[in-house]
Amino acid sequence: MSVLIFIDTNEGHVKKASLEVMSYGAKLADQLGTVAEGVALGTVTEDLSALGKYGVKKIHHVNNDVLNHFDAQVYTKVIAQVAEKTGAAVVIFSNNVDGKAIAPRLSARLKAGLVSGAVALPDTANGFTVKKNVFSGKAFANITINTAIKVIALSPNAYQVKTGGGSAEVVPFTTNVEPGKIKVTNVTKASGEVPLTEAEIVVSAGRGMKGPENWGMIEDLAHALHAALACSRPVADAHWRPHNEHVGQTGIAIAPNLYIAIGISGAIQHLAGVNRSKVIVVINKDPEAPFFKAADYGIVGDAFEVVPKFTEAVKKLKGS
Amino acid sequence: MKILVCISKTPDTTAKIAFTDNSTKFDTNGVQWIINPYDEWYALVRAIELKEKDSSAVIHLVNVGSADAEPIIRKALALGGDEAIRVNADSHDSFFVASQIAEVAKQGNYDLVFTGKETIDYNGSSIGGMVAELLDLPYVSLATKFELSETKATITREIEGGEENCEVELPVVVSAQKGMAEQRIPNMRGIMAARTKPLKVVEPTSVTPLTNVSGFGLPPAKAGVKLVSPDNVEELVRLLHEEAKAF
Ligand SMILES: Cc1cc2nc3c(=O)[nH]c(=O)nc-3n(C[C@H](O)[C@H](O)[C@H](O)COP(=O)(O)OP(=O)(O)OC[C@H]3O[C@@H](n4cnc5c(N)ncnc54)[C@H](O)[C@@H]3O)c2cc1C
Ligand SMILES: Nc1ncnc2c1ncn2[C@@H]1O[C@H](COP(=O)(O)O)[C@@H](O)[C@H]1O
Numbered sequence: 001m002s003v004l005i006f007i008d009t010n011e012g013h014v015k016k017a018s019l020e021v022m023s024y025g026a027k028l029a030d031q032l033g034t035v036a037e038g039v040a041l042g043t044v045t046e047d048l049s050a051l052g053k054y055g056v057k058k059i060h061h062v063n064n065d066v067l068n069h070f071d072a073q074v075y076t077k078v079i080a081q082v083a084e085k086t087g088a089a090v091v092i093f094s095n096n097v098d099g100k101a102i103a104p105r106l107s108a109r110l111k112a113g114l115v116s117g118a119v120a121l122p123d124t125a126n127g128f129t130v131k132k133n134v135f136s137g138k139a140f141a142n143i144t145i146n147t148a149i150k151v152i153a154l155s156p157n158a159y160q161v162k163t164g165g166g167s168a169e170v171v172p173f174t175t176n177v178e179p180g181k182i183k184v185t186n187v188t189k190a191s192g193e194v195p196l197t198e199a200e201i202v203v204s205a206g207r208g209m210k211g212p213e214n215w216g217m218i219e220d221l222a223h224a225l226h227a228a229l230a231c232s233r234p235v236a237d238a239h240w241r242p243h244n245e246h247v248g249q250t251g252i253a254i255a256p257n258l259y260i261a262i263g264i265s266g267a268i269q270h271l272a273g274v275n276r277s278k279v280i281v282v283i284n285k286d287p288e289a290p291f292f293k294a295a296d297y298g299i300v301g302d303a304f305e306v307v308p309k310f311t312e313a314v315k316k317l318k319g320s
Numbered sequence: 321m322k323i324l325v326c327i328s329k330t331p332d333t334t335a336k337i338a339f340t341d342n343s344t345k346f347d348t349n350g351v352q353w354i355i356n357p358y359d360e361w362y363a364l365v366r367a368i369e370l371k372e373k374d375s376s377a378v379i380h381l382v383n384v385g386s387a388d389a390e391p392i393i394r395k396a397l398a399l400g401g402d403e404a405i406r407v408n409a410d411s412h413d414s415f416f417v418a419s420q421i422a423e424v425a426k427q428g429n430y431d432l433v434f435t436g437k438e439t440i441d442y443n444g445s446s447i448g449g450m451v452a453e454l455l456d457l458p459y460v461s462l463a464t465k466f467e468l469s470e471t472k473a474t475i476t477r478e479i480e481g482g483e484e485n486c487e488v489e490l491p492v493v494v495s496a497q498k499g500m501a502e503q504r505i506p507n508m509r510g511i512m513a514a515r516t517k518p519l520k521v522v523e524p525t526s527v528t529p530l531t532n533v534s535g536f537g538l539p540p541a542k543a544g545v546k547l548v549s550p551d552n553v554e555e556l557v558r559l560l561h562e563e564a565k566a567f
Pocket of ligand 1: 206207208209235250263267273301357
């Protein structure tokens with residue numbers, strides 16, 4: 001028996017979300033009195049054994065060129081084989097883009113109950129119950145998994161990365177891998193920016209900014225904080241900002257440590273995507289803006305005056 | 321060309337979220353039900369656009385739900401579905417729901433299965449992947465663009481911090497999100513036509529759910545906002561740094 005963790009990589013590098021999943025999996029393994037193992041697919045340029053510091057004892061590495069392209073169907077088959085061979089009792093993913101594609105497939109393949117978007121360690125005192133977000137962050141549900149094998153997809157930013165000592169034993173895992181049916185023709189990365197779903201800090205702005213020409217000050221603040229950018233839906237709909245920055249009920253749901261909302265009224269559909277942020281700061285000239293009810297800190301004032309001062313104060317604090 | 325669009329029923333986005341029966345059931349009192357926005361605005365409308373380009377295409381809708389889902393199914397028919405299948409079962413277990421959809425998909429021999437990115441109540445983002453696995457088909461998740469030429473689909477999908485273009489031969493399962501299409505409003509003709517479109521009710525195949533909901537809860541309320549003067553932005557930065565330890 002073991003807890004098996006999918007180590008998600010991007011161009012050979014282990015994603016931050018996977019560090020969270022390893023920390024979570026190691027803790028769960030402790031709780032179940034077993035060991036945490038990892039599975040990594042394709043070429044990995046980092047030293048896998050160093051991941052032992054996140055608590056994984058052994059990493060099964062399937063180093064096959066076919067796996068250098070992500071394909072949920074192919075990945076699922078390989079992970080299922082590793083899970084069967086290692087007698088995994090729980091298989092854990094990040095509920096990131098890749099995890100959302102593989103975890104459900106693996107669940108169906110192994111007939112193993114799935115909880116996606118988990119936000120806490122399972123309660124194993126009496127059965128196996130996992131807390132997850134529902135109603136777009138407005139509530140949570142406790143889901144009991146009734147199968148011998150369990151699959152969990154952990155929400156990004158829901159579990160703190162923990163490091164200790166130790167190194168992992170890396171063992172090659174060989175299997176026949178057929179190429180997938182999906183052919184990737186082009187990949188476009190938003191260059192140099194922090195991916196929104198992985199960001200610790202997010203600077204977001206809405207219709208209060210009046211027009212796309214005023215986003216320079218928003219970008220400056222994001223830059224000073226090393227933050228990702230986001231926006232409200234009307235801003236994306238009006239093409240002031242790209243669609244992939246739209247957060248909320250119908251956009252991306254995020255849970256950063258710090259969410260700074262500038263010139264956003266705080267409609268319920270907007271809050272649905274950001275209400276799991278640990279700290280919320282609201283800058284709005286209208287003291288009645290509903291967002292203040294969901295905020296931890298706020299400034300009632302004109303964004304055009306406050307934001308440049310905010311950036312200056314951050315730079316000063318960081319000594320740059 | 322046969323397209324299957326998975327349609328789920330969710331509370332309106334402004335619905336008050338509360339629970340009853342010792343926090344084991346969602347309180348449906350006063351709740352307005354809608355078609356899950358991702359299913360309606362993106363998956364269904366894109367399917368309708370494909371049909372507008374290729375008049376031989378047919379669009380079937382599938383819903384796994386009880387009879388009270390019929391108004392939203394009729395609305396989806398009014399928007400442009402040709403016929404609907406309701407699998408008469410109520411379940412929160414994704415595997416159970418996916419198994420029912422996979423069964424319908426097998427029998428109908430579809431070239432394309434569309435789901436929404438996720439339901440806004442359960443937030444599983446799981447049904448599409450499960451259906452694909454049960455049918456042993458490729459699955460393109462979180463698609464923002466979908467084009468078709470003959471039997472080849474060209475799809476743009478979200479990846480971490482960017483997007484990816486890919487090609488795949490039909491049949492395929494695709495989950496749709498913003499970008500795929502623009503929201504439409506049903507017109508009078510569509511609403512009239514929907515009344516007579518077939519809505520078939522089938523009984524579920526026997527599948528054991530893998531999970532069950534043991535309870536719900538609400539997140540703890542915020543302590544209240546701490547306001548800082550606009551003339552003292554440095555104080556806000558200090559609080560964020562020292563008190564909230566946000567950076
Ligand atoms: C089904 C459905 C789904 C939706 N999904 C989403 C979603 O996913 N995400 C989303 O964001 N919205 C969503 N919406 C829209 C949502 O209801 C709101 O309309 C939207 O969030 C409002 O955007 P906003 O706050 O930028 O603009 P507004 O509501 O116009 O607010 C602008 C704010 O800026 C403030 N302001 C103006 N000038 C200044 C200034 N100089 N300095 C400081 N503050 C200023 C104003 O006081 C105001 O509070 C959805 C709506 C529906 C019906
Ligand atoms: N009961 C249901 N009936 C039909 N389709 C569904 C049902 N539940 C979910 N779906 C589809 O699966 C998608 C993802 O749902 P979920 O995995 O629950 O987030 C939805 O956007 C729908 O397209």
